[in-house]
Amino acid sequence: xxxxxxxVASRLAAIAGDSHVSADPAQLAPYxxxxxxxxxxxxxxxxxxxxxxxxxxxxxxxxxxxxxxRTKLSIGMPPRxxxxxxxxxxxDRVVAYDPGDLTLGVEAGIPLRTxxxxxxxxxxxxxxxxxxxxxxxxxxxxxxxxxxxxxxxYGSARDYMLGMEFITGDGALVKSGxxxxxxxxxxxxxxxxxxxxxxxxxxxxxxxxxxxLQELNxxxxxxxxxxxxxxxxxxxxxxxxLTPMTLDILSPGADVLLSGEAAARVExxxxxxxxxxxxxxxxxxxxxxxxxxxxxxxxxxRGMADASSAVDAAVxxxxxxxxxxxxxxxxxxxxxxxxxxxxxxxxxxxxxxMKEILEAAARAAEANSLPWAALARGVGVIYFALLPAERGxxxxxxxxxxxxxxxxxxxxxxxxATIPWCPGEWKSALAxxxxxxxxxxxxxxxKKAFDPRGVFSPGRFVGGL
Amino acid sequence: MNSQxxxxxxxxxxxxxxxxxxxxxxxxxxxxxxxxxxPDCVVxxxxxxxxxxxxxxxxxxxxxxxxxxxxxxxxxxxxxxRGGIVTAFSRMNHILSMDAENQRATVEPGVVNADLSAAxxxxxxxxxxxxxSQKACTIGGNVAENAGxxxxxxxxxxxxxxxxxxxxxxxxxxxxxxxxxxxPPGYDLAGLFTGSEGTLALVTExxxxxxxxxxxxxxxxxxxxxxxxxxxxxxDITARGITPAACEMLDGWTLRAVEAYVHAxxxxxxxxxxxxxxxxxxxxxRAQAKDVEEVCRAHHAREVRVARDARERDLLWKGRKxxxxxxxxxxxxxxxQDGVIPRTKLPAALAxxxxxxxxxxxxxxxxxxxxxxxxxxxILFDARDADQRRRAVAAADEIIxxxxxxxxxxxxxxxxGMEKDRLMPLLFSEADLAxxxxxxxxxxxxxxxxxxxxxxxxxxxxxxxxxxxPAAAASRT
Numbered sequence: 011x012x013x014x015x016x017x018v019a020s021r022l023a024a025i026a027g028d029s030h031v032s033a034d035p036a037q038l039a040p041y042x043x044x045x046x047x048x049x050x051x052x053x054x055x056x057x058x059x060x061x062x063x064x065x066x067x068x069x070x071x072x073x074x075x076x077x078x079x080r081t082k083l084s085i086g087m088p089p090r091x092x093x094x095x096x097x098x099x100x101x102d103r104v105v106a107y108d109p110g111d112l113t114l115g116v117e118a119g120i121p122l123r124t125x126x127x128x129x130x131x132x133x134x135x136x137x138x139x140x141x142x143x144x145x146x147x148x149x150x151x152x153x154x155x156x157x158x159x160x161x162x163x164y165g166s167a168r169d170y171m172l173g174m175e176f177i178t179g180d181g182a183l184v185k186s187g188x189x190x191x192x193x194x195x196x197x198x199x200x201x202x203x204x205x206x207x208x209x210x211x212x213x214x215x216x217x218x219x220x221x222x223l224q225e226l227n228x229x230x231x232x233x234x235x236x237x238x239x240x241x242x243x244x245x246x247x248x249x250x251x252l253t254p255m256t257l258d259i260l261s262p263g264a265d266v267l268l269s270g271e272a273a274a275r276v277e278x279x280x281x282x283x284x285x286x287x288x289x290x291x292x293x294x295x296x297x298x299x300x301x302x303x304x305x306x307x308x309x310x311x312r313g314m315a316d317a318s319s320a321v322d323a324a325v326x327x328x329x330x331x332x333x334x335x336x337x338x339x340x341x342x343x344x345x346x347x348x349x350x351x352x353x354x355x356x357x358x359x360x361x362x363x364m365k366e367i368l369e370a371a372a373r374a375a376e377a378n379s380l381p382w383a384a385l386a387r388g389v390g391v392i393y394f395a396l397l398p399a400e401r402g403x404x405x406x407x408x409x410x411x412x413x414x415x416x417x418x419x420x421x422x423x424x425x426x427a428t429i430p431w432c433p434g435e436w437k438s439a440l441a442x443x444x445x446x447x448x449x450x451x452x453x454x455x456x457k458k459a460f461d462p463r464g465v466f467s468p469g470r471f472v473g474g475l
Numbered sequence: 476m477n478s479q480x481x482x483x484x485x486x487x488x489x490x491x492x493x494x495x496x497x498x499x500x501x502x503x504x505x506x507x508x509x510x511x512x513x514p515d516c517v518v519x520x521x522x523x524x525x526x527x528x529x530x531x532x533x534x535x536x537x538x539x540x541x542x543x544x545x546x547x548x549x550x551x552x553x554x555x556x557r558g559g560i561v562t563a564f565s566r567m568n569h570i571l572s573m574d575a576e577n578q579r580a581t582v583e584p585g586v587v588n589a590d591l592s593a594a595x596x597x598x599x600x601x602x603x604x605x606x607x608s609q610k611a612c613t614i615g616g617n618v619a620e621n622a623g624x625x626x627x628x629x630x631x632x633x634x635x636x637x638x639x640x641x642x643x644x645x646x647x648x649x650x651x652x653x654x655x656x657x658x659p660p661g662y663d664l665a666g667l668f669t670g671s672e673g674t675l676a677l678v679t680e681x682x683x684x685x686x687x688x689x690x691x692x693x694x695x696x697x698x699x700x701x702x703x704x705x706x707x708x709x710x711d712i713t714a715r716g717i718t719p720a721a722c723e724m725l726d727g728w729t730l731r732a733v734e735a736y737v738h739a740x741x742x743x744x745x746x747x748x749x750x751x752x753x754x755x756x757x758x759x760x761r762a763q764a765k766d767v768e769e770v771c772r773a774h775h776a777r778e779v780r781v782a783r784d785a786r787e788r789d790l791l792w793k794g795r796k797x798x799x800x801x802x803x804x805x806x807x808x809x810x811x812q813d814g815v816i817p818r819t820k821l822p823a824a825l826a827x828x829x830x831x832x833x834x835x836x837x838x839x840x841x842x843x844x845x846x847x848x849x850x851x852x853x854i855l856f857d858a859r860d861a862d863q864r865r866r867a868v869a870a871a872d873e874i875i876x877x878x879x880x881x882x883x884x885x886x887x888x889x890x891x892g893m894e895k896d897r898l899m900p901l902l903f904s905e906a907d908l909a910x911x912x913x914x915x916x917x918x919x920x921x922x923x924x925x926x927x928x929x930x931x932x933x934x935x936x937x938x939x940x941x942x943x944x945p946a947a948a949a950s951r952t
Contacts, residue, residue: 108817108819109714110710110713110714110818110819111713111817111818111819111848112713112716113817133716134716155658157658165631165635166658168634168635168663168666169631169635178906178910182906182909182910183906184904184906184907184909184910185903185904185907186907186910186911188815188882188883188884188902189817189882189883190815190816190817190847190848190882190883190884190887191815191818191847191848192623192627192632192815192844192847192848192849192884192887192888193815193883193884193886193887194620194621194623194632194670194884194886194887194888194889194890194891195884195885195886195891195895195899195902195903196891196899196902196903196907196908196911196929197667197670197671197911197914197915197929198621198634198666198667198669198670199667199910199911199914201634201663201666201667202662202663202664202666202667204663205663206662210662221716222716222718223716245576248578251687251689251690251755251756252756253755253756299756299758299759300758300759300762302758302761302762303756303758303759303762305758306756306757306758356658358654358656358657358658358659359656360574360577360579360655360656361576361577362576362577363656389657390577390656390657391657391658424655424656425654425656426654426656426658426659426660428660443660443661444660447659447660447661448650448651449650449651449652449661449664450661451650452644452650452652452664452918453661453662453664455917455918456662456664456667456914456917457662458917459910459913459914459916459917460910460913460914471661472660472661472662473661
């Protein structure tokens, strides 16, 4: 930090107001990333204030990390420098909501739970259902790029985000995209902000399209003895005319995890609910529609489960269905809760490669005596959790070897893998962002165009960006 | 043009891979818009390496370079505004792989949109973006302009279906962006380059997502005696949370022009029709069709017809997709706008377009993607008459300004190109445009690729040049 701490705080206070700036270590502790706390935190009350703060920080060469509810700050590498936390939680308004148009504009700091309430009054919703949903904000969810079980049907945020306003590294407030559901004017810069961990800009407003709430929905669960059978069921669904809202495959370890104590400790999970467990491979598909559509789904899914050698199958509806979906959504928090050194490898492969990568990953875990649990989305994304019982050197070595083997296997199968969650002190030994990519220079170009002085989250992203 | 450059291109591609005689270049002065610009030569690469070598030569001789698919674009994106080399991708037209199991295809940029869907059909798959020019337009062009179509209402525009790109940067470097597998780490570069209108790189290979052909489709034709009833029906369908796969509107003037040409069975004495597709499971489409019909009737539809079979459905859609060809028979020139408005504002917007037509004394037809508020007012004029042309452009500008005032956009699917660059400041602030310019310059610093597009320049003001002859393409958006 180029200026004294006290002077920074007073300059920030002049922008955001005394009560919204702090340099008190006790207040800064919650903003720490992998043990590294900032020198100050500012909570701007408007996009303009936030832009002023960025301008000031850029002039003083202060490194900024924008934060929401701080549920996913540990994703990526710790920042090389971290002077200022820019807490966006006061920007929590719905800016524009036009239910008749199914379009919505919100400030970045709005909690998803609050937003869901507003939309539910109009029988609508936003298919952003990330883990840590009880606290997560819209901006944090976009910046961290976490996905949601609903991507099976609704796609990911890039498919229903219409536009954005954000602050670039020189403190300019800019916008990209728009508020209408169809728009190809200019470059789609807002897409770049998804999952960029705030390395390109500070998100201030986001426009989304909303969707009608489904009146009736159910979840179908089937249990299998093997991953091959479970994935066979997934493939049957993919080839059928059925279009479920969610389609997830749980390993036996995940099945146990999500019905166990760790899951009960996860805040966002409803009390007392659990999935029908049994330490088997589970395929969970939720679907919605009118009575005759639901009947059709159940009939076809039961047939597919039988043809895929399911040992058990059940349909959940109402509260049981949404409770089960909640458990699936909170897989990552549950895994983190269950082990002192949970390390979660996120794998992306073509759907037809899921069987091979799951086998390779299981072998890698077992060769290093590591308990594991996996959640595989039907689209080809797998969260593979390595769950050592302790956080010592032996565990670190085992996890490093296993993660490395999984990364290699993913590459060999034409996919990729990263390590979004692991103990902070292990990050230097792990390939958190996976294998080097051939498009790094292009990413570097983008970073320099958005943030030429490198004030935003330096070093947190791919390749040290 | 520089003779050493021409020789270099001929040496690289063979004499049959380069066009440079004025009579050969004529065709490449145009696309589907009312713009024109003459290139100095047109080259036909066969491989990505050819493209890289062309870019290298262009770079060496400081000659602008513009990519071109089928030339069906509606914003002048594929025109050589500053002259130079047009790189036509018609010989790079191979489907490189079709992976039905994973619903992926990898294609060269010159593959025709409809050919990809035809090739995927045996696996019951298709490529969802369906511009009306889909029998001619190419996937590369779709990627450049982020093309849409009627069914983007439910399935999104091109960017929602593009997973990975191979590109050649202005330096001649080949690079792969994105991934066939989901969630590649790093910035969403495939998302940035899709829709960048050839101003950042030339695309040499595209991996797309294929969609499953729905089990059931129902096509409804709702007939209205007033335009207001039709537009209010659309707003109400949206508000009630009914999501058709497509929801198109044709006003009376347009559908009479279409009917005379296509004989699709549109009634000649009505004010507007809505052409609506609902798709999905049999059980769901049955219910949806019923809901849609109910809403239409609530808004005084005179009649709601449901296509009885595929033949009837195809005929109705043929009427829609060939509408622009039909209008080409009526007017020497027409100018198609592409503004977008919030769907709730459709009734007011259509009324205002009518007033604008009267104000400037030009005939304006409306045939458009009503379900997503994407207007296509068609302004008829005779380009040989300078006054008519001026009035047509003024009317178009006023419509676009209306779209912006209503909270909309200046293009829903055609792109900015050289047609709407001067309108960009109406939509974006200086700071917004400055960031886009920095991103442009990060990849294309000297403006070698597609100069004079997207970004407003003082020079561009009022520079709409209309084509001199009818040459109305048979099928456009």
